[in-house]
Amino acid sequence: MGQQHDAYFVPAKSYWPFVAAVVMFTTVFGAAHWLNAEPGETGFGKSVLIIGVIGVLGMFFGWFRSVINESLAGSYNSQVDTSFRMGMMWFIFSEVMFFGAFFGALFYIRMFSVPWLGGHGHGVLTHEFLWSDYTAAWGANGGNGPEQAGGAFRTVPAWGLPLLNTVILLTSSVTVTIAHHALRAGHRGKILLFLGLTVLLGATFLYFQAHEYIEAYKELNLTLHSGVYGSTFFMLTGFHGMHVTLGTIMLAVIWLRVLKGHFDKDHHFGFEAVAWYWHFVDVVWLGLFMFVYIL
Amino acid sequence: MSYAATHDQHDDHHGAPKGFFQRWCMSTNHKDIGTLYLIFSLTMLFIGGSFAMLIRAELFKPGMQLMQPYFFNEMTAMHALVMIFGAIMPAFVGLGNWMIPLMVGAPDMALPRMNNLSFWILPFAFALLLSTLFLPGGGPAGGWTMYPPLSLQSSSLAYAVFAIHLMGISSIMGAINIIATILNMRAPGMDLMKMPVFVWSWLITAFLLIAVMPALAGAVTMLLTDKYFGTNFFNPGGGGDPVLYQHIFWFFGHPEVYIMILPAFGIISEIVPTFARKPIFGYKAMVFAIACIAFLSFIVWAHHMFAVGLPLGAEIFFMYATMLISVPTGVKVFNWVATMWGGSMTFETPMLFAIAFIILFTIGGFSGLMMALVPADFQYHDTYFIVAHFHYVLVTGALFAIIGAAYYWMPKWTGNMYSEFWGKVHFWNSVVWVNVLFFPQHFLGLAGMPRRIPDYNVAFANFNMISSIGGFLFGATQLIFVGVLIHCAFFSKKKATDRVWEGAKGLEWTIPSPAPHHTFEVPPVINDDELAHGHVND
Numbered sequence: 014m015g016q017q018h019d020a021y022f023v024p025a026k027s028y029w030p031f032v033a034a035v036v037m038f039t040t041v042f043g044a045a046h047w048l049n050a051e052p053g054e055t056g057f058g059k060s061v062l063i064i065g066v067i068g069v070l071g072m073f074f075g076w077f078r079s080v081i082n083e084s085l086a087g088s089y090n091s092q093v094d095t096s097f098r099m100g101m102m103w104f105i106f107s108e109v110m111f112f113g114a115f116f117g118a119l120f121y122i123r124m125f126s127v128p129w130l131g132g133h134g135h136g137v138l139t140h141e142f143l144w145s146d147y148t149a150a151w152g153a154n155g156g157n158g159p160e161q162a163g164g165a166f167r168t169v170p171a172w173g174l175p176l177l178n179t180v181i182l183l184t185s186s187v188t189v190t191i192a193h194h195a196l197r198a199g200h201r202g203k204i205l206l207f208l209g210l211t212v213l214l215g216a217t218f219l220y221f222q223a224h225e226y227i228e229a230y231k232e233l234n235l236t237l238h239s240g241v242y243g244s245t246f247f248m249l250t251g252f253h254g255m256h257v258t259l260g261t262i263m264l265a266v267i268w269l270r271v272l273k274g275h276f277d278k279d280h281h282f283g284f285e286a287v288a289w290y291w292h293f294v295d296v297v298w299l300g301l302f303m304f305v306y307i308l
Numbered sequence: 309m310s311y312a313a314t315h316d317q318h319d320d321h322h323g324a325p326k327g328f329f330q331r332w333c334m335s336t337n338h339k340d341i342g343t344l345y346l347i348f349s350l351t352m353l354f355i356g357g358s359f360a361m362l363i364r365a366e367l368f369k370p371g372m373q374l375m376q377p378y379f380f381n382e383m384t385a386m387h388a389l390v391m392i393f394g395a396i397m398p399a400f401v402g403l404g405n406w407m408i409p410l411m412v413g414a415p416d417m418a419l420p421r422m423n424n425l426s427f428w429i430l431p432f433a434f435a436l437l438l439s440t441l442f443l444p445g446g447g448p449a450g451g452w453t454m455y456p457p458l459s460l461q462s463s464s465l466a467y468a469v470f471a472i473h474l475m476g477i478s479s480i481m482g483a484i485n486i487i488a489t490i491l492n493m494r495a496p497g498m499d500l501m502k503m504p505v506f507v508w509s510w511l512i513t514a515f516l517l518i519a520v521m522p523a524l525a526g527a528v529t530m531l532l533t534d535k536y537f538g539t540n541f542f543n544p545g546g547g548g549d550p551v552l553y554q555h556i557f558w559f560f561g562h563p564e565v566y567i568m569i570l571p572a573f574g575i576i577s578e579i580v581p582t583f584a585r586k587p588i589f590g591y592k593a594m595v596f597a598i599a600c601i602a603f604l605s606f607i608v609w610a611h612h613m614f615a616v617g618l619p620l621g622a623e624i625f626f627m628y629a630t631m632l633i634s635v636p637t638g639v640k641v642f643n644w645v646a647t648m649w650g651g652s653m654t655f656e657t658p659m660l661f662a663i664a665f666i667i668l669f670t671i672g673g674f675s676g677l678m679m680a681l682v683p684a685d686f687q688y689h690d691t692y693f694i695v696a697h698f699h700y701v702l703v704t705g706a707l708f709a710i711i712g713a714a715y716y717w718m719p720k721w722t723g724n725m726y727s728e729f730w731g732k733v734h735f736w737n738s739v740v741w742v743n744v745l746f747f748p749q750h751f752l753g754l755a756g757m758p759r760r761i762p763d764y765n766v767a768f769a770n771f772n773m774i775s776s777i778g779g780f781l782f783g784a785t786q787l788i789f790v791g792v793l794i795h796c797a798f799f800s801k802k803k804a805t806d807r808v809w810e811g812a813k814g815l816e817w818t819i820p821s822p823a824p825h826h827t828f829e830v831p832p833v834i835n836d837d838e839l840a841h842g843h844v845n846d
Contacts, residue, residue, distance in 0.1 A: 021414070021831070023336060023826075026325070026330060026334040026335065027334055027421050027424075029421065029425075030425035031334060031424070031425075034428035034429045035432070037477075038429075038432035038435070041436065041470035041471075041474060042436060044466070045466040048532075048536045049463060049464075049467075095488075096419055096493070097419075099484070099491060100419055100484050103484045103518050104480075107518045107521070110518070110519055110520070110522040110523055111522035111523075111525060111526055113523065114522065114526025117523075117555075118541060118552055118556065121549070122541075122548065122549070122552065125549070126549035126552060127547050143544075157540075157546060158540060158546040158548070160545035162545060162547070237537055237539055238538040240540050241540050241541060241546055242547065244530075244539035244541050248529075248530070248539065
């Protein structure tokens with residue numbers, strides 16, 4: 014690559030990876046057991062799941078603490094920094110592909126499976142033999158399929174809360190960038206202010222999102238069971254919401270680390286990684302706003 | 309060059325740590341983690357292989373012989389899951405772990421702790437998956453592809469889905485690590501176009517892994533929510549479509565089959581030049597062919613679904629796109645043969661496996677081309693023809709390359725030469741019995757025997773019996789391999805030289821045999837004459 018490295022760095026042995034494998038296993042084992050529990054069975058799976066989740070949180074705390082300590086001790090050179098950056102970039106790429114699967118499902122359902130069920134193009138016979146009275150449509154008039162899965166429902170209007178949430182997330186992207194510039198310029202007060210604002214905007218987004226979900230369930234009868242409309246709506250916005258939650262927590266941790274003076278203008282990979290993640294979450298939302306709410 | 313590796317612990321400098329847990333569970337050493345991967349993979353090969361033995365035992369004669377149909381279905385599904393995610397993929401990751409840092413002159417993988425996590429997830433994931441065989445409802449029995457609505461009837465779906473999530477996380481982290489290692493940890497002077505083809509093949513494979521494992525995660529997550537949370541992705545009554553699952557699955561699944569063959573291409577591209585004592589023919593063409601195959605792998609997925617009722621335009625597009633793959637693959641096969649042309653060849657065990665790979669993988673490629681034809685595929689879709697096809701590319705393809713790689717690099721790993729005699733016994737038995745096992749399945753398929761059934765028409769009896777005999781003997785032959793491995797690691801008196809093979813070129817042959825616990829702590833000085841591809845100027 015032509016760049017000069019002072020020295021190769023190989024980290025010391027650590028028990029965290031092994032702990033991570035154990036707690037991840039505990040979590041999914043508990044979850045699988047819980048899902049398969051007979052009605053009335055005691056909460057063995059649930060307890061294991063809770064222990065697993067606590068273990069995962071503890072593992073993240075412990076592993077990141079040891080990495081942060083090593084970073085503060087100056088163990089990481091520029092080559093390690095580059096490896097971390099590549100790791101984060103490719104991780105985000107994998108997340109893009111994960112959302113890609115759900116967006117792909119949405120497009121396939123809207124372009125093919127629902128029209129075909131309505132007798133268009135390729136699906137004439139299915140329509141003829143099974144559901145000849147079904148008219149293909151998206152949204153409230155047919156998005157839950159020929160059997161009206163989940164019953165009649167109404168959709169969330171795009172130009173209410175979702176628009177507000179779009180503005181909130183876009184603003185948060187601006188504030189996190191201002192914080193980044195402040196970090197590069199070394200203005201700590203300004204970083205704390207704008208990063209803090211970003212965290213608050215993220216939390217506000219989540220509050221409105223929760224509000225929207227409650228309204229969808231209580232007022233609109235739009236639920237996870239509302240045919241493929243409900244499936245794609247809640248899975249896409251739900252996974253996005255989980256990522257916003259994670260991003261907000263990460264931003265809050267970075268805020269605390271700024272407060273403790275962990276970053277300087279040259280060494281702040283942790284900050285940048287979280288900022289990248291936040292922009293990614295933002296871009297996914299734009300896709301959602303466009304394809305789930307507006308169109 | 310005065311760079312020195314830095315460690316937090318100074319005792320780390322001089323060799324492997326003593327404690328068992330310390331060394332194997334807390335490792336940040338690419339060689340130890342590579343060894344763990346390889347041992348895990350070998351274990352899974354025998355577990356998955358024992359499932360295959362049960363399948364062949366049931367199919368030995370027509371009629372129901374040994375097991376209940378549901379158990380038979382469990383065996384076919386689990387055999388595939390264990391072999392794909394437990395044997396083949398971890399073996400390539402293990403080889404990559406061991407060899408990539410040595411080949412590019414890096415002291416270790418770029419992210420050594422994540423490397424350890426990638427490995428340790430796997431034993432737990434497979435414990436979860438295999439435990440379903442002992443649960444009240446039984447294991448997954450809807451095939452490894454887990455098509456809905458059949459797979460949704462399985463009471464162990466959640467276990468299988470979560471196990472796949474864990475394997476996916478492991479694969480993605482492993483792939484990120486390999487990309488970061490190759491792009492960021494190469495010794496100064498090791499340009500991208502001087503890298504061994506094996507390293508190139510892994511770079512491209514790692515990209516494929518990161519691109520498609522999340523799609524699989526998405527697909528199985530939809531299965532999970534359809535079964536347990538009342539979504540309707542794959543339920544036409546709710547507006548969904550079971551074919552949607554197949555699209556997402558094969559968007560993962562087709563690149564996945566190249567994930568299992570591209571590193572094999574890389575291995576063959578290392579072994580053949582060594583034993584032909586010639587540089588590889590058309591290095592750049594080899595690299596671009598791999599990249600080309602990887603690109604095409606994203607636009608051919610629906611050739612697995614010709615019989616589900618796709619629109620005609622889609623069938624034609626995917627047919628032609630699929631046939632296009634034979635062009636870069638043909639380039640590779642041509643170049644391997646051209647590398648051997650006029651070389652001064654010797655036939656040690658790795659070379660034998662490599663040559664068998666080239667011939668038998670090509671047979672698998674041709675049968676693939678046959679099935680790429682839509683009208684022909686209608687005839688033998690879901691028959692034993694496809695079973696024969698993918699076993700030719702995965703057993704005599706991927707697995708033979710892995711075994712060849714093990715023989716090729718074993719002296720570097722252990723410091724001892726393996727027994728050439730027993731290696732050749734292993735090879736000749738493998739290559740004969742694997743053909744007895746799989747070649748008759750072509751005929752069975754063309755005659756119309758469907759796959760995934762425990763009983764069959766008496767018309768298929770002869771070929772099934774031949775196939776089963778081949779299967780048992782091929783399985784038994786692999787015990788020789790274990791014997792050779794154990795002998796080489798612990799009992800062989802014949803020490804390996806540093807270079808091991810007369811014609812071997814590349815950085816991995818400049819270090820002592822066995823490879824010391826830490827290598828290239830100071831970046832090596834790259835001498836182009838030492839490299840297999842030091843002078844690429846075509």
